[in-house]
Amino acid sequence: DAGITQSPRHKVTETGTPVTLRCHQTENHRYMYWYRQDPGHGLRLIHYSYGVKDTDKGEVSDGYSVSRSKTEDFLLTLESATSSQTSVYFCAISDLGEETQYFGPGTRLLVL
Amino acid sequence: QKEVEQDPGPLSVPEGAIVSLNCTYSNSAFQYFMWYRQYSRKGPELLMYTYSSGNKEDGRFTAQVDKSSKYISLFIRDSQPSDSATYLCAMTERRDDKIIFGKGTRLHILP
Numbered sequence: 319d320a321g322i323t324q325s326p327r328h329k330v331t332e333t334g335t336p337v338t339l340r341c342h343q344t345e346n347h348r349y350m351y352w353y354r355q356d357p358g359h360g361l362r363l364i365h366y367s368y369g370v371k372d373t374d375k376g377e378v379s380d381g382y383s384v385s386r387s388k389t390e391d392f393l394l395t396l397e398s399a400t401s402s403q404t405s406v407y408f409c410a411i412s413d414l415g416e417e418t419q420y421f422g423p424g425t426r427l428l429v430l
Numbered sequence: 431q432k433e434v435e436q437d438p439g440p441l442s443v444p445e446g447a448i449v450s451l452n453c454t455y456s457n458s459a460f461q462y463f464m465w466y467r468q469y470s471r472k473g474p475e476l477l478m479y480t481y482s483s484g485n486k487e488d489g490r491f492t493a494q495v496d497k498s499s500k501y502i503s504l505f506i507r508d509s510q511p512s513d514s515a516t517y518l519c520a521m522t523e524r525r526d527d528k529i530i531f532g533k534g535t536r537l538h539i540l541p
Contacts, residue, residue, distance in 0.1 A: 360533035
């Protein structure tokens with residue numbers, strides 16, 4: 319998985335609790351992305367980062383925030399988890415001048 | 431019309447058959463085209479990458495882009511049960527830009 323790890327790999331939580339997912343890369347790539355993947359919707363971009371402390375919203379950013387204080391780490395936070403945020407979350411990376419992205423193994427999140 | 435359309439399948443074919451997977455798109459500015467393979471409970475992995483129109487071959491896999499028709503294809507020759515996966519097409523206008531993904535086609539190769 320191109321030097322990308324995600325933690326936790328599985329999480330069960332309750333509605334209303336905060337949740338933070340971590341993406342860690344060892345490739346020193348500039349860009350990092352968070353996607354969610356749901357049946358019938360495919361991959362949808364939540365947030366992305368184009369450098370340390372530089373982030374921007376994707377198409378489904380409501381209810382999510384991100385932070386990137388180091389090149390290698392990109393955190394996704396659900397401030398108050400809802401059942402609609404039950405999904406599989408993927409982190410991806412790409413480097414400056416690249417057209418392609420490389421994905422992590424995913425985090426399965428269940429919000430009860 | 432969605433930017434990228436892909437038949438979700440499932441597509442079931444016997445082992446050894448030639449598989450054809452396709453996507454159509456609406457944005458004529460797309461220049462870079464990719465196919466990702468995703469096994470169950472895994473992350474997508476880059477399978478093929480093509481710039482602009484034309485064909486690209488890698489082993490049993492051939493990627494084809496027809497920009498005039500806004501149509502891309504992935505062909506798998508001598509299909510194997512290990513090819514059973516979901517295949518996602520993806521495309522982007524330029525480097526360092528966001529990638530638009532198709533929803534994926536589930537493929538089953540029957541032994």
